[in-house]
Amino acid sequence: MAAEVLAAMNEAAGAFVDIHKFHAKSGERIAELFGVEAACITSGASAGIAISAAACMTRGNAKKIIQLPDTTGIPDEALMLKSHRILYDQALRVSGAKISEIGEISKVSIRQIEEAVSDNTALFFYIAAAEQVKGSLSLADIIRVMRRNQIPIVVDAAAELPPLNNVSKYLEQGADLVIISGGKEIRGPQSSGLILGRRELIEACIANSSPNFSIGRSMKTDKETIAGLVKAVELFIRKDYVQEMRRWEAMVSNIVESLSPILGTHVRRGFSKEPGVQPAHIPRVFLKPTASTAQELQNRLMMMVPIIYTNIQEDELVINPQCLEDDEVAQVIEAIMALLE
Numbered sequence: 001m002a003a004e005v006l007a008a009m010n011e012a013a014g015a016f017v018d019i020h021k022f023h024a025k026s027g028e029r030i031a032e033l034f035g036v037e038a039a040c041i042t043s044g045a046s047a048g049i050a051i052s053a054a055a056c057m058t059r060g061n062a063k064k065i066i067q068l069p070d071t072t073g074i075p076d077e078a079l080m081l082k083s084h085r086i087l088y089d090q091a092l093r094v095s096g097a098k099i100s101e102i103g104e105i106s107k108v109s110i111r112q113i114e115e116a117v118s119d120n121t122a123l124f125f126y127i128a129a130a131e132q133v134k135g136s137l138s139l140a141d142i143i144r145v146m147r148r149n150q151i152p153i154v155v156d157a158a159a160e161l162p163p164l165n166n167v168s169k170y171l172e173q174g175a176d177l178v179i180i181s182g183g184k185e186i187r188g189p190q191s192s193g194l195i196l197g198r199r200e201l202i203e204a205c206i207a208n209s210s211p212n213f214s215i216g217r218s219m220k221t222d223k224e225t226i227a228g229l230v231k232a233v234e235l236f237i238r239k240d241y242v243q244e245m246r247r248w249e250a251m252v253s254n255i256v257e258s259l260s261p262i263l264g265t266h267v268r269r270g271f272s273k274e275p276g277v278q279p280a281h282i283p284r285v286f287l288k289p290t291a292s293t294a295q296e297l298q299n300r301l302m303m304m305v306p307i308i309y310t311n312i313q314e315d316e317l318v319i320n321p322q323c324l325e326d327d328e329v330a331q332v333i334e335a336i337m338a339l340l341e
């Protein structure tokens with residue numbers, strides 16, 4: 001978190017607020033900053049998933065909000081493509097929603113989507129990171145079918161930043177709610193997140209959120225987190241991402257050039273081939289050690305102080321510069337060099 005974010009949290013810690021008003025007003029401020037209709041602050045993208053589902057099922061009806069997670073008499077089906085199932089989707093079920101999978105892991109048709117919709121359907125849950133996987137359909141296709149049936153579409157875009165316009169992109173395409181993590185590229189508090197989208201549904205999200213008695217009451221957003229997230233969003237939207245991309249490119253070429261004398265052609269700049277490793281357009285370093293396996297090298301890096309976390313794709317070690325500070329690049333290079341030599 002930036003010093004300004006910590007300062008905002010510190011200031012909030014020393015103040016009394018009407019938490020209902022502070023939560024709602026801060027959401028309005030964030031919506032304005034992103035240029036979208038409305039926003040609801042949550043304690044993370046995961047909480048955002050549970051709260052979105054509760055909002056789609058209850059539509060703000062006070063009696064139903066209290067009744068959840070018992071969904072007797074409430075349409076409670078959350079449609080998902082089978083290929084989009086992820087461990088985070090458990091949060092849907094926290095609300096009482098029942099997940100209904102469509103299609104096969106590597107195959108699905110629009111016709112199957114159309115046939116899956118029923119009177120019991122409450123929402124369609126779409127994972128932005130899975131748009132390109134084999135058994136997926138484009139968000140545009142899903143929107144076309146759901147719009148016809150007036151089923152709200154919730155897009156989990158937790159890690160889809162940068163670029164900045166990904167926040168409004170899905171909404172402009174016709175999604176109803178978009179969920180973003182506050183603790184990833186926005187660099188707000190780790191336990192913060194956002195639901196952005198159509199005003200009426202966002203109001204239902206707020207009704208299903210802390211401090212209101214609802215499923216979201218156990219996912220509290222404290223005043224410090226709210227203040228920190230607003231400040232982090234202010235800084236995030238002002239950030240120059242052309243410049244940021246140049247910085248990541250420079251880190252990648254620095255690592256590649258430094259390790260080339262040892263590894264030759266076995267170290268290169270590249271991009272993740274596997275869909276779902278977000279954000280996919282940030283360049284990475286791919287390196288293939290010659291005297292050991294990538295897995296062995298990864299294990300050794302996990303034992304360093306500080307620990308250096310990497311990924312593996314096929315037989316290559318993958319380094320993502322996204323979370324590195326400028327002065328940490330040299331540490332990464334030194335650690336890998338020492339291990340390789």
Ligand SMILES: *Cc1c(COP(=O)(O)O)cnc(C)c1O
Nearest residue numbers: 044045046088158159181182193
């Ligand atoms: C990170 C992530 C989440 C959870 O985000 P939190 O803010 O940590 O709750 C949910 N869905 C996807 C796709 C994610 O990448």
